[in-house]
Amino acid sequence: MQSAERRTTLADVAAEAGVSVALVSIVMRGAPGAGAATRERVLEVARRLGYQPDSRARLLRSGRSRLLGVVFDVRHPFHHDLLTGLYDAAGKAGYQLTLSAVTPLRGERTAVGDLLQDRCEALVLFGGQLRASELASIAARLPVVAMMRAARRRDVDVVHNDDALGSHQAVDHLVGLGHRRIAHVDGGEWHGSAERRAGYQEAMRRHGLAEHIRVVSGGAGEEDGARAAERLLGDPPTAVTVFNDLSATGLLDVLRRNGLGVPGDISVVGYDDTGLSRLAHIDLTTIGQDIDTMAAGAIERAVARIEGTPAGPREMVVPPRLVVRGTTGAPRPAAGARPPRQR
Amino acid sequence: MQSAERRTTLADVAAEAGVSVALVSIVMRGAPGAGAATRERVLEVARRLGYQPDSRARLLRSGRSRLLGVVFDVRHPFHHDLLTGLYDAAGKAGYQLTLSAVTPLRGERTAVGDLLQDRCEALVLFGGQLRASELASIAARLPVVAMMRAARRRDVDVVHNDDALGSHQAVDHLVGLGHRRIAHVDGGEWHGSAERRAGYQEAMRRHGLAEHIRVVSGGAGEEDGARAAERLLGDPPTAVTVFNDLSATGLLDVLRRNGLGVPGDISVVGYDDTGLSRLAHIDLTTIGQDIDTMAAGAIERAVARIEGTPAGPREMVVPPRLVVRGTTGAPRPAAGARPPRQR
DNA sequence: GTGAAAGCGCTAACAC
DNA sequence: GTGTTAGCGCTTTCAC
Numbered sequence: 001m002q003s004a005e006r007r008t009t010l011a012d013v014a015a016e017a018g019v020s021v022a023l024v025s026i027v028m029r030g031a032p033g034a035g036a037a038t039r040e041r042v043l044e045v046a047r048r049l050g051y052q053p054d055s056r057a058r059l060l061r062s063g064r065s066r067l068l069g070v071v072f073d074v075r076h077p078f079h080h081d082l083l084t085g086l087y088d089a090a091g092k093a094g095y096q097l098t099l100s101a102v103t104p105l106r107g108e109r110t111a112v113g114d115l116l117q118d119r120c121e122a123l124v125l126f127g128g129q130l131r132a133s134e135l136a137s138i139a140a141r142l143p144v145v146a147m148m149r150a151a152r153r154r155d156v157d158v159v160h161n162d163d164a165l166g167s168h169q170a171v172d173h174l175v176g177l178g179h180r181r182i183a184h185v186d187g188g189e190w191h192g193s194a195e196r197r198a199g200y201q202e203a204m205r206r207h208g209l210a211e212h213i214r215v216v217s218g219g220a221g222e223e224d225g226a227r228a229a230e231r232l233l234g235d236p237p238t239a240v241t242v243f244n245d246l247s248a249t250g251l252l253d254v255l256r257r258n259g260l261g262v263p264g265d266i267s268v269v270g271y272d273d274t275g276l277s278r279l280a281h282i283d284l285t286t287i288g289q290d291i292d293t294m295a296a297g298a299i300e301r302a303v304a305r306i307e308g309t310p311a312g313p314r315e316m317v318v319p320p321r322l323v324v325r326g327t328t329g330a331p332r333p334a335a336g337a338r339p340p341r342q343r
Numbered sequence: 344m345q346s347a348e349r350r351t352t353l354a355d356v357a358a359e360a361g362v363s364v365a366l367v368s369i370v371m372r373g374a375p376g377a378g379a380a381t382r383e384r385v386l387e388v389a390r391r392l393g394y395q396p397d398s399r400a401r402l403l404r405s406g407r408s409r410l411l412g413v414v415f416d417v418r419h420p421f422h423h424d425l426l427t428g429l430y431d432a433a434g435k436a437g438y439q440l441t442l443s444a445v446t447p448l449r450g451e452r453t454a455v456g457d458l459l460q461d462r463c464e465a466l467v468l469f470g471g472q473l474r475a476s477e478l479a480s481i482a483a484r485l486p487v488v489a490m491m492r493a494a495r496r497r498d499v500d501v502v503h504n505d506d507a508l509g510s511h512q513a514v515d516h517l518v519g520l521g522h523r524r525i526a527h528v529d530g531g532e533w534h535g536s537a538e539r540r541a542g543y544q545e546a547m548r549r550h551g552l553a554e555h556i557r558v559v560s561g562g563a564g565e566e567d568g569a570r571a572a573e574r575l576l577g578d579p580p581t582a583v584t585v586f587n588d589l590s591a592t593g594l595l596d597v598l599r600r601n602g603l604g605v606p607g608d609i610s611v612v613g614y615d616d617t618g619l620s621r622l623a624h625i626d627l628t629t630i631g632q633d634i635d636t637m638a639a640g641a642i643e644r645a646v647a648r649i650e651g652t653p654a655g656p657r658e659m660v661v662p663p664r665l666v667v668r669g670t671t672g673a674p675r676p677a678a679g680a681r682p683p684r685q686r
Numbered sequence: 687g688t689g690a691a692a693g694c695g696c697t698a699a700c701a702c
Numbered sequence: 703g704t705g706t707t708a709g710c711g712c713t714t715t716c717a718c
Contacts, residue, residue, distance in 0.1 A: 007462075009695055020705045025697060035703055050484065055460040056399040056408075057695035060710050065399075074423040083417050084446035096457070099442040103427035114439070117398040119350075141350075141393065222622055253624040279565055281596040282624070352711055363689045368713060378687055400711035403694050 008051045017045040028053055059119070068095045068302055069115030072126045073102040077274050078289075079126050082147070085295025086124065093303050095121075102128070112138060122302040125149070127191060143305030145298045149191045157301040159294050159316040163192045166287040166320040167199030168206075170241040170269040173285070173322050175207050177330045179239040179267060182209070185218040185228040185251060187243030196271065200241055212237075218247050225250030233258055236266055238331040245270035245277040245286055252282070252327065263329035273323050283326035293318050351394045360388040371396055402462070411438045411645055412458030415469045416445040420617050421632075422469050425490070428638025429467065436646050438464075445471070455481060465645040468492070470534055486648030488641045492534045500644040502637055502659040506535045509630040509663040510542030511549075513584040513612040516628070516665050518550050520673045522582040522610060525552070528561040528571040528594060530586030539614065543584055555580075561590050568593030576601055579609055581674035588613035588620040588629055595625070595670065606672035616666050626669035636661050 010028070014021040019038060026034045027042040028051075034042075045051075059065040068090055072079040083099070090097045098118055100111040108128050115123060122143040130138075132153065138144055139155040147159045167184075174182050184200040187193030197215060204213045216231050218224040225247035232240065233254075242248035248270035252262060260266050270277050273288030297316040353371070357364040362381060369377045370385040371394075377385075388394075402408040411433055415422040426442070433440045441461055443454040451471050458466060465486040473481075475496065481487055482498040490502045510527075517525050527543040530536030540558060547556045559574050561567040568590035575583065576597075585591035591613035595605060603609050613620050616631030640659040 007695095010697095011695080021696080022698085022706075023704060026704090029697085031697095033703070038703080052459050052484075054403070054462055054695055056403045056462060057710090058697075060397070060399045060403055060712090061695080061697045063697095063710070074426050077420070080417040080423070083444055084448060087444065087446055087449050099444060101426055101430065101442065103430055105427060106430050116395050119397055119399060137393075141395075222624075226623065249622060249624055253622075276619075279592060279596075280569060281565075281592055350711095353713095354711080364712080365690080365714080366688060369688090372713085374713095376687070381687080397711055400694090401713075403696090404711075404713045406694070406713095 069120030163195035164199030171203035222250035229254035412463030506538035507542030514546035565593035572597035
């Protein structure tokens with residue numbers, strides 16, 4: 001039963017190798033200041049004894065943890081993609097990641113609290129609903145980088161994709177195909193919804209299609225898209241841009257059940273390029289966020305703050321890109337329709 | 344710039360409150376042995392100073408970390424559902440979770456290594472490809488609970504759903520609807536695939552349908568299901584049970600594109616009850632794993648090992664349950680078809 | 687009820 | 703090159 005015996009420590013290795021603990025410490029860290037022979041012998045003993053350095057003691061003593069705390073939500077598929085990028089970027093910057101999940105039963109405050117006790121040197125927050133005042137009290141303690149959420153604060157760095165630009169890309173794509181009557185299903189109260197909606201409206205105006213602007217309230221869920229679709233059925237447009245992929249999926253479902261062909265009768269564009277949109281079954285044209293750039297940016301901001309580098313702009317906006325799949329096509333030439341005007 | 348100033352420590356609070364550090368420690372831990380008035384005053388000072396205990400120092404000193412390490416894969420949706428259950432169960436048992444993710448760029452060995460350095464008292468492994476010998480060397484160090492994977496070792500606890508039973512439930516459901524020609528698309532090398540396949544075969548035999556047994560090789564991805572569907576098209580059965588939901592989705596797509604109605608011409612049953620299967624668009628009949636029971640079981644096993652309790656069986660098998668949705672129905676009465684035989 | 691003191695396992699000065 | 707020493711922030715005896 002392993003719980004009875006103590007774990008191997010530096011001192012054990014030192015004793016076994018017949019050297020001082022300081023020397024073993026030097027060897028284990030790969031720091032300069034040890035003879036090649038000694039180094040080898042210590043390493044051999046450590047391996048034989050199954051020695052594992054105690055990160056807690058190590059970090060406690062050295063004052064720094066080189067730990068970056070990340071708060072993510074288990075329910076959000078996009079967060080998982082982002083984690084991959086963050087691990088990679090953090091590793092390259094010489095930092096370790098420590099994860100704290102938000103679940104249906106575990107709030108953001110709890111998640112952040114655990115991370116604070118772990119003495120992270122900075123926090124990366126994915127989305128989330130923390131109020132500005134709460135963000136403030138956290139940011140007063142350590143650098144905070146917020147991803148995919150707004151934060152009108154000088155002490156919080158923000159990294160997110162350019163939602164307005166994404167909407168522009170969606171509308172441009174549809175107009176390029178010949179669409180004019182393009183509606184938008186928004187994301188309600190969700191972060192980014194206002195920006196994506198405004199982007200849609202501006203793009204429509206830019207194309208001289210102000211009269212065709214039509215915003216239907218939606219949300220982030222599949223059911224929101226389904227509800228919005230029902231409202232569109234009375235007078236369907238030839239194309240719709242939707243707040244996110246999941247909502248677009250619900251919308252697609254209702255449209256098809258009501259006999260509307262996609263993209264024959266109506267084209268649909270989602271947002272996020274989640275795995276969902278890639279499924280052959282769904283094959284959704286969408287707007288993809290540049291995960292690697294965003295992850296690298298977040299780490300770069302966090303490290304800059306930690307190391308006190310004056311740093312550049314506190315807000316990083318990453319351009320998204322259009323991913324064309326099977327839910328968009330030219331509009332069916334309606335009776336009396338004018339030929340599409342080129343932008 | 345907050346990185347300049349030292350964090351608040353126990354000593355700071357003690358000085359400010361005019362008491363000893365030992366007393367503050369007692370108060371902060373809620374341990375008995377402090378006057379009510381003192382307790383209140385210390386708490387007030389701690390709050391005012393924004394004191395956060397340092398978990399590293401705390402755990403270093405107390406010898407125990409009360410930390411459970413979890414290795415999960417960011418790509419697996421099912422893992423995220425499981426995390427929710429684990430956080431809950433761990434909290435109830437008085438343990439904290441520390442997460443280590445496997446990503447496309449970060450292997451299982453790295454993930455486990457980080458956890459070992461964090462001095463977790465036990466490890467919970469989700470799935471994974473570690474070889475038996477590697478598992479052995481980890482299990483020699485600390486208790487290991489493997490979820491959703493096999494581990495023929497006395498020193499590793501295993502918690503998983505009853506894959507064979509799940510297949511039985513799927514087949515029983517289909518036979519009950521009147522199906523006889525039921526095929527199975529397996530999961531290739533994935534954990535659980537062999538069990539689900541064997542369960543299917545046995546259930547078919549139990550129903551006297553041995554002659555209709557038909558196994559098509561597949562995998563865990565959507566493309567695997569799509570490939571399998573193409574192979575089935577030549578002589579389509581009236582129903583298919585598939586290794587998992589994602590593969591079933593790919594299969595559904597190919598079937599429908601080839602003019603086969605679901606469930607009109609062919610019924611489909613998935614496995615896992617992932618969010619995917621719940622989408623209205625997909626609405627897949629599937630086999631659901633009991634996440635809460637599995638999570639609670641894993642924590643219970645880990646804690647029992649940590650605390651040296653003699654403990655019960657080292658393997659926990661949780662029964663799954665059938666979730667009926669829209670992809671299963673009675674078979675279309677074929678010309679000359681015999682009436683379905685009741686089981 | 688409260689305080690003093692001894693470490694947990696490790697790193698970082700500083701001597702030798 | 704190598705050893706000695708002094709803590710990091712906390713918990714835990716053990717006195718008072």
